[in-house]
Amino acid sequence: GQLVKMLLYTEVTRYLDFKVIEGSFVYKGGKIYKVPSTEAEALASSLMGLFEKRRFRKFLVYVANFDENDPRTFEGVDPKKTTMRDVYKKFDLGQDVIDFTGHALALYRTDDYLDQPCQETINRIKLYSESLARYGKSPYLYPLYGLGELPQGFARLSAIYGGTYMLNKPIEEIVIENGKVVGVKSEGEVARCKQLICDPSYVSDRVTKVGQVIRVICILSHPIKNTNDANSCQIIIPQNQVNRKSDIYVCMISSAHNVAAQGKYIAIASTTVETADPEKEIKPALDLLEPNPNFLCTLFVSISDLFAPTDLGTESQIFISRTYDATTHFETTCDDIKDIYKRMMGSEFDFEEMKRKKNDIYGEEEQQ
Known part of the structure; x- marks a missing residue:
């Protein structure tokens, strides 16, 4: 999808290795099917x-x-x-x-x-x-060593173009002059800028809450039933199958993607919260994982607020992303990236134009 296009056209794939997710499944009547x-x-x-x-x-x-x-x-x-x-x-x-x-x-x-x-x-x-x-085996790819490799890959690419990453820096203040951002203050120093991209956690006064998402991470000692013992898979539970307004997602990976020990499987279930009992809402996904004492090693539950920007950045030049939603396939995240690009640059992000520029520089043969 869009993410693969972005990774290919930006050439960040030079710093990443991917492996296919073994199976793509859908839920119907309490069971899953390919x-x-x-x-x-x-x-x-x-x-x-x-x-x-x-x-x-x-x-x-x-x-x-x-x-x-x-x-x-x-x-x-x-x-x-x-x-x-x-x-x-x-x-x-x-x-x-x-x-x-x-x-x-x-x-x-x-x-x-x-x-x-x-x-x-x-x-x-x-x-x-x-x-x-x-x-x-499926249309989905997953980076070896986990999703943390994606920002690492872009950090390496950024360095080639003169970008600097400063990690573990406490943000004391976003410096505004005449209604526009001019820098970010950290430990007494100000990094000057003309534009700022950030997530909602840095600018609570410029975002609004639009919902919540529940995520459950399960560490299993067995693959998910009815997946032909796949060592990785994506499962989508359509909303109508469980009388909901939004889908439930399950993504399972394992040692095949270098994210778990041999014989262990990591399943991540997520959905948009619709009631006052989020853990009950995610239960159809957990039932598929068979989380009983004989199989389940560890279970982590988190409920997070979802935020969207109220300041689009036109005046302030502060461009705020949306909070990650419940999906596991990154299509909505890519839509958010393209939206930020449009707000910053004033024009749509064009994959084909980027591809043409690469061909002009490298020639079509080298792109094959």
Whole structure:
């Protein structure tokens, strides 16, 4: 998805090693099933009945052939006007199939997309299938040695371009003059700047609370049941399957990604808080992990506030990110990065333009 594009085009991949997540699964009726994203998988999947499989196969063929620049592939659908709900009706897909298509293939967090033009959703499903074809077992990648390698990789890249990282520096004050940021004060010294990027924890007076997220980290001594003993996997529990407004996510990794000892598995379950009892909300995910005394080593629960900026930075030149949400696939984080870029630079971040600049510098052959 977007994150892989960012990593490739910025060349931060020179400082990172990735390994594919072994399986992609979706929850239905208390059990998990492999997410079918190809015609062959659709016909073999136990997630659907015989007739549903045929209809879903036709839908996947349509998506695979869809080209937003070729009206001959539209089959009576206007990608900029026809809603995704109407596309599902066109192929007579049932609610369970709609659930896993929208949430496990297109990676939407809610069902709001159903009444929006279908082009974005179709392209998301195509991206999922193309990523699966590229990586094999699933469309997801995870950095060896854990997510901490991502900021480390960018720190190394930043150093090449003259950037300086100062770690463990207490922030005493963000220095403002005439309504604009001019620096950051730490231990009596001021680092001067014209623009500042920060997370909400540094500017509590410029953000608003928009919700909460619950995360549970489980250290297991066994792989998750019904995943063919995969040493890593992503599981999405669509909102409708558990009578919620937002999805529940489970990401499991292990020693295969150099983040745990041999024989240990780290599962991270997360969701947006909707009630006064967050731990009950996350229970469907924990039930899949079988967290009983015979298997579970350790369990950590955290409930965090979600913040969004009220100051967009136009005047102050302080550009504030959103708090990390419950998703585990980083699509929303990439959207936030692009939003900050637009606020800072005044124009959209263009992947293709970045790719063209690289080709101008290095030539297309070296980019292969």
